[in-house]
Amino acid sequence: xxxxxxxxxxxxxGIRDAGVRSISALPETxxxxxxxxxxxxxxxxxxxxxxxxxxxxxxAGAYFAGVPHVLLMQNHGFLAAIxxxxxxxxxxxxxxxxxxxxxxxxxxxxxxxxxxxxxTEEVLRALSIPLSYARDPVSVGRQIAEAWTFSQSSLSPxxxxxxxxxMED
Amino acid sequence: MERARCLAVIYPELEDRLVVTIMGACAQExxxxxxxxxxxxxxxxxxxxxxxxxxxxxHLPDERVVVLDGDGSVLMNLGTFATLARxxxxxxxxxxxxxxxxxxxxxxxxxxxxxxxxLAAVAxxxxxxxxxxxxxxxxxxxxxxxxxxxxxxxxxxxxxxxTGPDHYGMDLALPENAFRFRxxxxxxxxxxxxxxxxxxx
Numbered sequence: 001x002x003x004x005x006x007x008x009x010x011x012x013x014g015i016r017d018a019g020v021r022s023i024s025a026l027p028e029t030x031x032x033x034x035x036x037x038x039x040x041x042x043x044x045x046x047x048x049x050x051x052x053x054x055x056x057x058x059x060a061g062a063y064f065a066g067v068p069h070v071l072l073m074q075n076h077g078f079l080a081a082i083x084x085x086x087x088x089x090x091x092x093x094x095x096x097x098x099x100x101x102x103x104x105x106x107x108x109x110x111x112x113x114x115x116x117x118x119x120t121e122e123v124l125r126a127l128s129i130p131l132s133y134a135r136d137p138v139s140v141g142r143q144i145a146e147a148w149t150f151s152q153s154s155l156s157p158x159x160x161x162x163x164x165x166x167m168e169d
Numbered sequence: 170m171e172r173a174r175c176l177a178v179i180y181p182e183l184e185d186r187l188v189v190t191i192m193g194a195c196a197q198e199x200x201x202x203x204x205x206x207x208x209x210x211x212x213x214x215x216x217x218x219x220x221x222x223x224x225x226x227x228h229l230p231d232e233r234v235v236v237l238d239g240d241g242s243v244l245m246n247l248g249t250f251a252t253l254a255r256x257x258x259x260x261x262x263x264x265x266x267x268x269x270x271x272x273x274x275x276x277x278x279x280x281x282x283x284x285x286x287x288l289a290a291v292a293x294x295x296x297x298x299x300x301x302x303x304x305x306x307x308x309x310x311x312x313x314x315x316x317x318x319x320x321x322x323x324x325x326x327x328x329x330x331x332t333g334p335d336h337y338g339m340d341l342a343l344p345e346n347a348f349r350f351r352x353x354x355x356x357x358x359x360x361x362x363x364x365x366x367x368x369x370x
Contacts, residue, residue: 022228047227047256049220050248057217061224064187064209064351066358069224087213088221092347155344 001168007137008033011099011162014141015070018148020097021045022062024055025072030101030167034072052077056084060094070097070148075104075120076113078159085157086127095151095158099144102133102161120161130158135165170306172266172329173198176237178310182317183208183235187225187354189218190237193273194333195266199237200341201334206353210339210346216246219253219263226258229354231361233260233317240267240281240288241274247291250324254296259320262313265292270331289326297324304328 012034015023022045023038025031038046045067049055052073062069073081078100089096104110104117124131130150134140147160172195180202188208190196196210211218222236243249243265253263269282280286289302299321301312309327316323 024224045227047223047252050251051246053217054220054223054246054249054252057214057220057222058224058227060217061221061226062228063224064221064347064354065225065228066351066355067228084214084217088211088217091213091343093344094347 001164003030003033004137004167004169005033007140007166007169009037010137011134011140011144011166012037014144015099016041016044017141018068018070018145020068020070020148022067022069023047023072024049024058024062024069026050026052026055026074026077028074028077028101028103030103030162031072031074052081053084056081056088056096059096060088060092063094068148070099070144072099072101074101075161076116078120079116079123082123082127085129089157090127093155095155097148097151098157098159099147100159100161101167102163105164107164124159127157130154130156131161132159133161133163135163137166140166170304170309170327170329171332172268172327173332173334174306175266175309175327175329176202178306179313182313187229187232187234188237189221189225189234191215191218191239191242193337195237195239197334197337197339200339204339204341206349209350210341212343215242216244216249218242219249220246222261222263223249223253223256223258226261227256229358230258230260232354232357234258234262236261236263238263238265240265240269240279241271243288244280244286247295250292250295250297253322253324257322259322261322262316263322263324264313265324265326266329267326268329268331272331272333276331289324292324292326297322299323301325302328
């Protein structure tokens with residue numbers, strides 16, 4: 001199924017409307033159209049990392065600099081970033097607003113995504129990271145703003161899981 | 170040469186820089202020289218000091234950022250050189266103290282111990298143009314000053330002995346360090362217009 005052009009646009013608008021001016025990311029299929037918009041936006045700073053754990057460091061730097069920042073990654077990237085999330089963000093009370101493409105879940109045709117998809121929610125819960133699922137383009141903008149606000153007030157990582165319903169047409 | 174001596178050489182230059190240091194011996198030696206509000210001690214999350222530095226440098230182009238890294242930490246995040254090279258923050262100086270040892274986590278030999286892995290070559294191969302290798306205090310001090318003066322991403326690999334302090338401990342809770350660091354930057358930014366011309370790099 002193709003990645004949803006309209007919903008990618010809606011999500012990007014939600015990120016902008018939340019006041020975010022900086023994104024760190026590791027590109028993947030579902031996030032491609034979003035990142036294209038970030039790249040084309042002169043008011044958005046975009047740093048594409050080589051591995052997702054780097055983005056945790058970049059996000060901490062942006063936080064210290066006072067620049068509103070979100071992280072975009074696939075759930076397997078989240079799994080690869082865990083030590084940074086635990087031993088930088090949680091240890092130092094640095095907020096992280098993570099928008100995570102949830103591959104390997106309901107409707108997943110590709111076997112290689114499935115184990116990561118199956119464990120993502122439980123791993124988030126084990127780390128006490130608040131999570132919410134984004135399924136509907138009507139509410140995703142509000143969910144992004146709420147995720148952002150909660151990360152800042154709780155000084156904690158939070159995760160908004162971008163589902164197939166939202167990301168594919 | 171010893172890392173503690175290198176830190177003492179550059180300490181006066183760190184007064185108004187954003188300084189991010191790795192865990193353990195390096196953090197303790199910097200702290201013992203004199204703790205400052207503009208120092209962030211990354212006491213865990215090995216490998217991410219330079220990523221924090223990139224986040225700072227990219228969002229604060231008028232500041233100078235100094236990252237004090239180590240071979241054990243940077244080996245856990247070699248991709249950082251590639252990401253730094255991609256974005257080339259011209260206000261970042263990345264120092265890697267290479268003692269060939271995971272000193273602070275037990276003193277085990279690292280992959281650089283016998284000279285097999287050359288971190289300066291790795292940095293160059295990743296696309297960083299300004300890379301210096303030094304093995305004496307004078308050379309280190311000179312390389313550091315040159316890096317501060319030029320507006321170009323700079324990496325300095327400093328070969329040091331695997332020695333550390335005989336004590337560990339800071340009167341600084343980790344979240345307190347983060348809050349303090351962020352507040353120092355916020356206050357400095359708020360006061361930025363009143364800085365005399367030429368004060369900013």
